[in-house]
Amino acid sequence: MIDAGLETTTYRPLTGARAALRRSWRILSTSRDLAIGLVLTALLAMVLLFPGLLAGHPPNDIDPSRALLAPSAQHWFGTDEIGRDVFSRVIWGTRVTLGMVSVALAIPALIGFVLGLVAGFVGGPIDNLVSRTVDLILSFPSMITAVIITGILGPGLRNGVLALCIVYIPMFYRVARSATMTEANLSYVEAARSLGVRDATTMFKHVSRNIVGQLVIQFTVLFPAAIQIAAALGYLGLGVQPPTPDWGAILNQGKNYLFNAPWISVFPGLSIVVAALGLTLLGRGLQNILDPRGR
Amino acid sequence: MAKFLVTRILSMTVTAIAVSVVVMLLVHAVPGNIVQQMLGQLGAGSLEARASLESYFGLNRSLPVQYWDWVSTLLSGSLGTSWNRGIPVEQLVFTAFQVTLQLGLLSLAFATVVGVILGIISSLTKGRWPDTLIQSFNILGLSLPSFWVGAMFLVIASQYFDWGPPIRYRSFAQDPTVNLQIMLLPVLSLGLFNAAAISQFLRELIIGTERQEYVRTAYSKGLSGPHIYVKHIFRNVLIPLVSFIGVISIGVLGGVVAIESVFNLPGVGRLIISALQTRDYPLVQGGVLVLAGVTMLVNLIVDVLYVVIDPRITYS
Numbered sequence: 001m002i003d004a005g006l007e008t009t010t011y012r013p014l015t016g017a018r019a020a021l022r023r024s025w026r027i028l029s030t031s032r033d034l035a036i037g038l039v040l041t042a043l044l045a046m047v048l049l050f051p052g053l054l055a056g057h058p059p060n061d062i063d064p065s066r067a068l069l070a071p072s073a074q075h076w077f078g079t080d081e082i083g084r085d086v087f088s089r090v091i092w093g094t095r096v097t098l099g100m101v102s103v104a105l106a107i108p109a110l111i112g113f114v115l116g117l118v119a120g121f122v123g124g125p126i127d128n129l130v131s132r133t134v135d136l137i138l139s140f141p142s143m144i145t146a147v148i149i150t151g152i153l154g155p156g157l158r159n160g161v162l163a164l165c166i167v168y169i170p171m172f173y174r175v176a177r178s179a180t181m182t183e184a185n186l187s188y189v190e191a192a193r194s195l196g197v198r199d200a201t202t203m204f205k206h207v208s209r210n211i212v213g214q215l216v217i218q219f220t221v222l223f224p225a226a227i228q229i230a231a232a233l234g235y236l237g238l239g240v241q242p243p244t245p246d247w248g249a250i251l252n253q254g255k256n257y258l259f260n261a262p263w264i265s266v267f268p269g270l271s272i273v274v275a276a277l278g279l280t281l282l283g284r285g286l287q288n289i290l291d292p293r294g295r
Numbered sequence: 296m297a298k299f300l301v302t303r304i305l306s307m308t309v310t311a312i313a314v315s316v317v318v319m320l321l322v323h324a325v326p327g328n329i330v331q332q333m334l335g336q337l338g339a340g341s342l343e344a345r346a347s348l349e350s351y352f353g354l355n356r357s358l359p360v361q362y363w364d365w366v367s368t369l370l371s372g373s374l375g376t377s378w379n380r381g382i383p384v385e386q387l388v389f390t391a392f393q394v395t396l397q398l399g400l401l402s403l404a405f406a407t408v409v410g411v412i413l414g415i416i417s418s419l420t421k422g423r424w425p426d427t428l429i430q431s432f433n434i435l436g437l438s439l440p441s442f443w444v445g446a447m448f449l450v451i452a453s454q455y456f457d458w459g460p461p462i463r464y465r466s467f468a469q470d471p472t473v474n475l476q477i478m479l480l481p482v483l484s485l486g487l488f489n490a491a492a493i494s495q496f497l498r499e500l501i502i503g504t505e506r507q508e509y510v511r512t513a514y515s516k517g518l519s520g521p522h523i524y525v526k527h528i529f530r531n532v533l534i535p536l537v538s539f540i541g542v543i544s545i546g547v548l549g550g551v552v553a554i555e556s557v558f559n560l561p562g563v564g565r566l567i568i569s570a571l572q573t574r575d576y577p578l579v580q581g582g583v584l585v586l587a588g589v590t591m592l593v594n595l596i597v598d599v600l601y602v603v604i605d606p607r608i609t610y611s
Contacts, residue, residue, distance in 0.1 A: 136310060139590055141549025147564070148583060151571030152321045228440045232553040235442055236568065251443065262450045269443035276438035284434075 027289060034285025040278025047094045055088035059245040068261045078263035080253065089245040090267050096246040097234075098275060100157060101226045104164035105219055112169045113208075113215055116176025121184055121203045131177070134170040142167040146229055150238040160239040164226060175218045179211035217290065220283035224276035231272050247272055296602065296609075303598070307591045314587045315580060319362055322576055328354055329378050329574045352378060365580060374581035379573045384581035387566060392585065393466060395562040397474075398481055398554070399547050405486035406547075407540060410493025417494065418501035429494060436491025442553035445484035449557070452480065464561055481558045485550050489543050496539050497532070504528050534605050541597030545590055 028035045047054060063083035071078040077086035119127040137145065149163040150156075183189065184207065192202045233239035234248015235255070242249050247268040254264030330348040349355045353364060368375045374384035417429035452458045460480060465473040504510065505528065513523045552564030563582060570578035601608050 136313060139310065139545075139594060140587065141545050141590065143546075143549030143552055144564075144586060147552055147568065148318070148571070149321075151568055152318075152579075153325055224438060231440055232442055236553060236556055238568075251446075255446070258446060258450060259453055262454075265443070265446050265450070269440065269447065272440050272443065273435075273438050276440075277434065280434055280438055 031285045031288055033281045033288065037278050037281030037283070037285050040274060041282050044094060044098065044275055044278060047091060048098055051091045051095055055085075055091040057085035057088040059089045059092035060084065060243050061088075068257065070261075071263050077267040078261065080250075080261070080264050081257060086250070086264055086267055089250055090247070090271055093245040093247045093250060093268065094271065094275075096240060096244055097227065097230060097248065097272075100161060100240065100246070101164070101223065101230050104161040104230065105168060105222060105226055107161070108165045108168035109172045109215055109219055111165070112172025112174075113176045113212075115169070116173045116178075117180050117203055117208055117211070119173070120177040120180030121199070121207065127177075130173065134173050137166065137170045138174075142225075143229055143232060146233055147236065147238060150233055155238045155241060157240050157244070160230065160233050163233070164229065167229070168222060168226065171222060172215060172218060175214055176211060179214050180207055183207045183210055213290070217283065217286050220279055220286060223279040223283070227272055227276050227279075231268075300599075303595055307588075307595070310591060311584060311587055315365075315584055316362070318580055318583050319358070319365070322574075322579060323358055323361075327574060328352075329576070330354065332574055365577070374584070375577035377570075377575055377578045379570070379575040379578070384577050387578065388563065388582055388585050391561055391563040391566040391582075392589075394464070394560050395548075395551050395555070395564065397467065398478060398485070398560065398562065399544070399551055401478055401482045402485040402489065402550075403540070403544050403547050405482055406489035406493055406543065409486065409490040411497060411536075413490065413494035414497025414501070418498045418505075421498075421502060426498075430498070433491040433495040433498075436487050437495070439488055441484045441488045441550050442557050444487060445481060445554055445557040448480045448484055460558065462559075464559075477558070477560070481554050481560065484557075485547060485554050488550070489547060492543060492546075493536075493540065497536060500532050500535055501528060504532055507531075534601060534608075537600050537604060538597055541593060541600075544593050548586070548590065548593075 028038070061084060063079075066075075066079050066083040067081055069075055069079040069083075075085050075087060077090060080086055080089070115130055119130045145167050146160075146163040149166060150159050153159040153162070180203075188206065189202055192206065193199070230239060231248035231251065234246050235251045237252050240246035240249045242253055250268040251265055254261070254268070257264055328349075329352065330345055333348065334345060346355070353361060356364075365375065374388065376382070377384050377387055380387065413429045413432070417426040420426045449459065452460075460477045461473045464477060467474040510523060510527060513527055551562060552568070554560070555562040555564045556568075563586065567579065567582040567586070569575075570582060
């Protein structure tokens with residue numbers, strides 16, 4: 001994707017690792033959004049991969065004698081009502097929350113991608129059926145759809161992921177469908193057809209490669225909103241259940257101590273903001289590279 | 296226009312039926328009903344007690360029969376009676392909806408006013424410091440979970456201003472001052488995110504419109520800048536803006552659910568969540584149906600507004 005953006009400005013193809021590095025540097029130095037977004041996302045990825053390096057305490061270590069302590073040198077984010085270290089819970093929660101959202105977006109991305117590709121390429125009654133169903137889901141506020149699904153099926157990680165999948169399949173589907181419809185009119189598709197290439201081959205081998213970039217962007221664009229929905233579900237007690245350290249679940253538990261121990265609520269919320277901010281900037285940066293008009 | 300309205304209302308009816316069937320199927324697909332919950336609270340119930348309660352609620356009948364029963368209640372102009380509270384569903388939903396509607400409309404109004412002002416300022420000062428400032432606000436605002444912002448507002452208000460919203464809910468008709476005090480923080484927390492979204496959208500929209508050929512033509516005709524902005528740019532920006540605010544208003548409806556829980560407001564979101572927890576099927580069905588109806592109505596209003604704003608658009 002990054003290459004595609006640059007080729008519109010320079011026509012000299014650069015090759016080799018050093019050239020690639022130079023190219024990346026040039027893009028990063030011109031796009032502040034992308035640079036900050038990448039740094040924040042990389043930090044989060046580090047925390048997600050190696051939570052044990054940062055967290056000083058195990059996330060579920062209970063010590064009632066140290067309950068509801070304010071932030072200090074020993075407990076940076078304070079402790080909760082049963083003496084667990086909030087900092088460690090937030091750190092381990094990165095893996096739970098962002099891991100859940102990643103899975104809950106990757107599945108609909110894949111399903112939406114295939115459905116959109118087929119509907120956009122084949123058209124006709126298949127397109128009609130899927131598009132109408134998608135319109136139906138999209139006509140509802142995502143938050144309410146998610147609440148109703150988890151409310152009916154019961155709270156928990158699995159149903160939370162399922163709810164997010166149902167909310168996000170339509171959004172990926174729409175992008176994939178419209179991108180495919182644009183591609184289907186290009187001459188390479190016609191050329192493939194006149195050479196006797198089967199439609200399925202054209203679709204999955206050629207068209208799919210050309211639209212996958214847009215889906216990756218859509219993934220980063222939707223990620224911040226998905227974090228917020230996942231956190232809201234956790235907060236309402238419909239998402240990941242305690243004692244698993246999920247940001248939303250910690251907020252749910254901090255609800256009862258909002259005034260005497262606000263630190264339980266402050267820090268998981270800040271983590272949501274940082275994660276959403278990083279991914280928003282990353283998404284904007286990527287969009288700018290692919291579509292530099294308008295800024 | 297009349298034909299358009301008729302088709303739309305027909306398709307809305309079909310959607311409403313689809314939604315009610317899906318909700319009905321989902322609700323019944325999950326093990327555990329209100330009878331098990333009631334008996335669970337009393338300790339292990341006998342099989343007889345269970346069977347008699349299930350026949351009392353009509354749960355022993357087949358799904359299509361139960362669905363038809365619900366539809367015929369609907370056709371007689373009622374949403375049924377809540378199993379858990381023994382109150383007509385329409386009464387519960389209506390009372391709760393007033394809270395949700397007031398919160399939603401106030402947040403939307405706040406977000407629109409703030410978002411439009413910020414959007415215009417940042418597009419007019421493109422690349423200079425007010426624009427940079429507003430864009431930072433937009434990006435930050437879009438990253439803030441509104442329910443968490445609400446909780447933080449409560450903490451800040453109590454710690455630094457020694458103030459908290461009144462605890463007992465009062466509607467605007469009952470007591471306007473108390474009502475507005477209750478609504479202040481929820482509206483701000485829900486409005487912030489949406490103001491950022493509107494401001495961001497409007498900025499890109501105005502900047503995109505400035506590049507259009509007719510704007511260049513207007514400049515070359517010697518028209519003044521303010522004239523071009525008011526008569527040409529803003530006029531053309533209005534339609535996409537209205538449709539975006541339509542999208543936002545649906546998002547606001549969704550955001551209300553979590554906000555109601557933060558501020559303990561007796562709105563429709565909390566009503567549905569508690570109905571889901573107690574497996575109060577008539578209340579779930581009625582609440583979801585009304586929500587679906589409102590969502591579709593908002594979409595319809597947005598489409599009708601297009602025609603009012605832009606006479607070039609006709610529906611046939």
